[in-house]
Amino acid sequence: MRVALSEAEGQLSELVRLAEGGDDVVLTRHGQPVVRLVPVKTMPTAEERRRVLEEVRAAGKAAATPGPSAARSQDFLYDEDGLPG
Numbered sequence: 001m002r003v004a005l006s007e008a009e010g011q012l013s014e015l016v017r018l019a020e021g022g023d024d025v026v027l028t029r030h031g032q033p034v035v036r037l038v039p040v041k042t043m044p045t046a047e048e049r050r051r052v053l054e055e056v057r058a059a060g061k062a063a064a065t066p067g068p069s070a071a072r073s074q075d076f077l078y079d080e081d082g083l084p085g
Helices: 006-020 046-063
Strands: 002-004 025-027 032-037
Touching: 002 006, 006 025, 032 046
Parallel strands: 002 025
Antiparallel strands: 025 032
């Protein structure tokens, strides 16, 4: 929706309500668009951030595949007597 700046002064509350609801509100001056009203995204709460982190951790854990044991990963560097080969 395009609204002339001079008209918007009298209906600003209504235009803000429309923008918050997802409508595209553009203010014009002399027929040219100059400002778009868009809602400000709210910051997530601590609980929302915690939930997202838990989801990411769970997804990472589910995608992880076991590899070789780190305890024996460098055995090829030593001979049967435990000396560098």
